[in-house]
Amino acid sequence: MTRQKISSQHIFGYQKFILYPENYKSENANGKVSMKLPEIVGKGYGTFWRWKGRYRVCKGSRASKKSKTSALWYITNMMKYPDANTLVIRKTFRTLKDSCFTELKWAIHRLGIDAFWDVKESPLEMTYKPTGQKIYFRGLDDPLKVTSITVKTGCLCWMWIEEAYEISSEDDFNMLDESIRGAVPEGSGLFKQITLTLNPWNEHHWIKKRFFDNPDGETLAMTTNYMCNEWLDTADLKVFETMKKQNPRRYQVAGLGDWGIVDGLVYENWEEKLFDIGEVKKISGVKTVFGLDFGYTNDPSVLFCGFVDQASKTIWVFDEMYKPGMSNEAIADEVQRMGYMKEKITADSAEPKSIDRLRELGLKGIRKARKGKDSINNGIDFLQNYHIVIHPRCENFIIEISNYTWDTDSKTGRKLNKPIDDFNHLMDAMRYAVEDMAKGSAFSFE
Numbered sequence: 001m002t003r004q005k006i007s008s009q010h011i012f013g014y015q016k017f018i019l020y021p022e023n024y025k026s027e028n029a030n031g032k033v034s035m036k037l038p039e040i041v042g043k044g045y046g047t048f049w050r051w052k053g054r055y056r057v058c059k060g061s062r063a064s065k066k067s068k069t070s071a072l073w074y075i076t077n078m079m080k081y082p083d084a085n086t087l088v089i090r091k092t093f094r095t096l097k098d099s100c101f102t103e104l105k106w107a108i109h110r111l112g113i114d115a116f117w118d119v120k121e122s123p124l125e126m127t128y129k130p131t132g133q134k135i136y137f138r139g140l141d142d143p144l145k146v147t148s149i150t151v152k153t154g155c156l157c158w159m160w161i162e163e164a165y166e167i168s169s170e171d172d173f174n175m176l177d178e179s180i181r182g183a184v185p186e187g188s189g190l191f192k193q194i195t196l197t198l199n200p201w202n203e204h205h206w207i208k209k210r211f212f213d214n215p216d217g218e219t220l221a222m223t224t225n226y227m228c229n230e231w232l233d234t235a236d237l238k239v240f241e242t243m244k245k246q247n248p249r250r251y252q253v254a255g256l257g258d259w260g261i262v263d264g265l266v267y268e269n270w271e272e273k274l275f276d277i278g279e280v281k282k283i284s285g286v287k288t289v290f291g292l293d294f295g296y297t298n299d300p301s302v303l304f305c306g307f308v309d310q311a312s313k314t315i316w317v318f319d320e321m322y323k324p325g326m327s328n329e330a331i332a333d334e335v336q337r338m339g340y341m342k343e344k345i346t347a348d349s350a351e352p353k354s355i356d357r358l359r360e361l362g363l364k365g366i367r368k369a370r371k372g373k374d375s376i377n378n379g380i381d382f383l384q385n386y387h388i389v390i391h392p393r394c395e396n397f398i399i400e401i402s403n404y405t406w407d408t409d410s411k412t413g414r415k416l417n418k419p420i421d422d423f424n425h426l427m428d429a430m431r432y433a434v435e436d437m438a439k440g441s442a443f444s445f446e
Contacts, residue, residue, distance in 0.1 A: 040110060044228030045069045052191045053218040057164075057211045059200040060224040061257040063232060063240075066197045070160055071100070071107035073195075078133055079113075083154030083188045086135045089146070089176060091166035092393040093139025096124060100162045101137060140172055141274075141392060147179050157184055157192045164196035166395050168272055170206040201403055203259040225257040239298065250422050264406040266380060266419050266427075270388035272398055277318050277391070280307050290340060291433030292331075292347040292366070293425050294354055301326040302396070303335060303345070304429035308386075308437060315388045315434075320426060322396040328354050332361035346432040369432045377417065379431035382438040397426045 041049070042065065048058060049069075060066040074086050088100045101124055108117050108126075118127040126135040132153040138146045149156060159180055167173050177194060184190035198207065200223075211221045226232060226240055244251045253260045280286060286309045295301035303321035308314075321334055335341055341362055347355050349368035358366050390398055403423040407416045419427075 041065075041069055041072055042228070042230050044224055047220065048222060049073060051220045052193065053220055054193060055211060055219040055221075056193060056195045057207065057219065057221045058195070058197050058224060059207075059212075059222075059257055059259075060197070061226050062199070062254050063226040063229050063236060064224040064257060065229050066224055067100075067103050067162060068106065070162075070195055070197055071103040072110070074135065074158065074160060075104060075107045075111060075113075075117075077158075078128055078135070079116075081154075081188065081190055082131045082133065083185050083190055084158060085133055085151045085154055085156045086158040086160065087146075087149060087156060087179070088135060088137045089159060089161045090139055090163055091395060092141045093124075093137070094393070095163075095395070096137045096139065097121065100160065101126075104135065140167065140176075143175065146176065149179070154188075155182055155184055155190070156180065157190050159194045161194065161196045163395070164198040164207060165201055165205060165399070167207075168205075168398070170210065173206075200253060200257060201260045201399055202262050204262060208259060223257045225255065247422060249420070260403060262403055262405060264408075264415050265402070266404045266406060267384065267388065267401050269384060269386065270390060270401055272390045272392055274392055275316060275318075275389060277316075280316050280318070283307075283309055285309060285311055287437075288343065289433035289437075290343050290345040291369075291429035291431065292345050293429040293432070294348050294351045295324055295326060295425065297325055300324045300396075300425055301331055302425045302429050303338070303340070304397070304426050304433050305338075305340065306430065306433060308434060310437060313386045315383070315386045315430075317388065317390045317394050317397055317430075319391070320394045320397050322426065328357045329361065332358055332363060335363060346435060348428070348432065369435055376419065376431070379435070379438060380419070382434065383431065400424065400426045 044065065048056065058066045058070075078084050078086060088096065088104075090096050090099065101121075104126060105119055108114055108119070116129050118129055120126070124137040127133070134151065134153075136149055136156075138149070140146065157180065159176065161167065161173075161176065167176075180192050180194060184192065196207065196211075200208070211219055215221045226237075240251070240255050243255055252258045281288075286307050289304075289306050289308055291304040293302045293304075300322045301324075303319075304317070305319035307316040307318060309316075319338065321331075321338065323330075323334065326334070332341075335345075342365060344365040344367070345363060346369050347358070347366055349355075349370070352368060355366055355368050388401070390401070392398075400423040404427050405420055405423075407418050407420045408414065409416055
């Protein structure tokens with residue numbers, strides 16, 4: 001296979017690449033494809049783009065371009081270094097297709113080089129045609145597949161861990177770190193590097209201590225936010241301005257990219273643990289429970305899926321739905337895809353029309369949660385008596401429960417006897433799901 005020739009020159013802190021494909025027909029008479037990356041990538045990531053140390057860690061707000069910039073970097077530099085191969089990681093494999101895989105396809109298209117890449121969904125993989133270099137996709141839910149990768153061309157030298165906040169164990173990261181091993185080809189100019197991109201939900205995360213509090217010479221730790229994204233329109237910016245006014249706590253994290261300060265958790269009776277769903281089903285007396293909370297334009301509609309063993313006071317969280325902007329039809333389709341169409345589902349009673357519509361769409365077991373005084377606190381009291389075991393694939397549940405705190409009086413700073421109105425979509429759905437097991441019938445969970 002003939003390799004595509006690439007030349008480059010340094011411009012404005014990025015690279016200008018001129019591609020000379022052997023079998024590419026361009027409108028240009030000389031057959032060149034010229035790309036000025038500053039015009040494609042935009043501002044705010046010059047140091048990120050040039051960094052060649054072992055670790056490149058970028059925490060940022062939503063819409064800060066961190067994922068899209070990473071995708072552009074990998075596609076561009078795979079073409080620049082003909083011996084490079086990349087491994088893309090998320091905590092669970094099933095989330096890769098709709099996140100990193102989609103971002104990398106976007107980058108290929110934005111660079112106008114679709115003809116040079118073979119993009120496959122089964123298995124999830126991308127191949128640079130002129131050289132045979134590959135981008136592999138793996139989830140930590142199958143660690144053997146992570147550590148057993150062998151490459152045919154060049155070496156495995158780069159790794160991108162997207163939503164790195166999901167990697168709750170530093171030992172899991174160390175295992176990934178060790179998988180980028182072996183010498184790079186002499187004279188290739190290659191370097192080994194791991195990139196972590198994340199939303200910084202919790203200041204107690206090991207990533208903060210390791211990379212931000214004590215960085216070494218091999219580490220770039222940086223923070224970006226939506227204000228460096230010059231492609232946001234007025235409507236996009238209005239979302240952040242509204243968040244700044246109405247929910248300043250979330251704005252600090254989701255808007256400015258600051259570390260989330262977590263104090264006064266509502267639930268401390270939980271652990272993340274891999275468990276066999278089939279084995280839990282076999283436990284005598286265990287019950288399956290489902291709770292649905294409706295979202296709006298920007299808020300997600302969520303489905304909580306759990307097992308409850310009242311004898312051992314244990315709740316196992318085994319699955320979740322978490323998607324914004326869903327119509328009732330989309331909710332029904334997703335619940336059907338997940339295989340829970342025939343289950344008894346307790347839904348937010350504030351949406352009676354949506355509940356009726358979902359019943360018409362086939363969710364025959366759906367019903368509304370009961371209302372009553374102090375329903376939220378009563379539900380929390382009930383759940384605090386249980387040990388909550390969370391399957392690692394329930395990433396959004398883990399984010400919510402590790403950020404769901406008691407509210408604070410803005411004047412005195414004292415904790416209030418009510419939770420914050422944030423990180424509560426799956427928390428509410430969990431309460432709906434267990435209402436029949438909670439003592440008393442005069443209240444429900446709103």
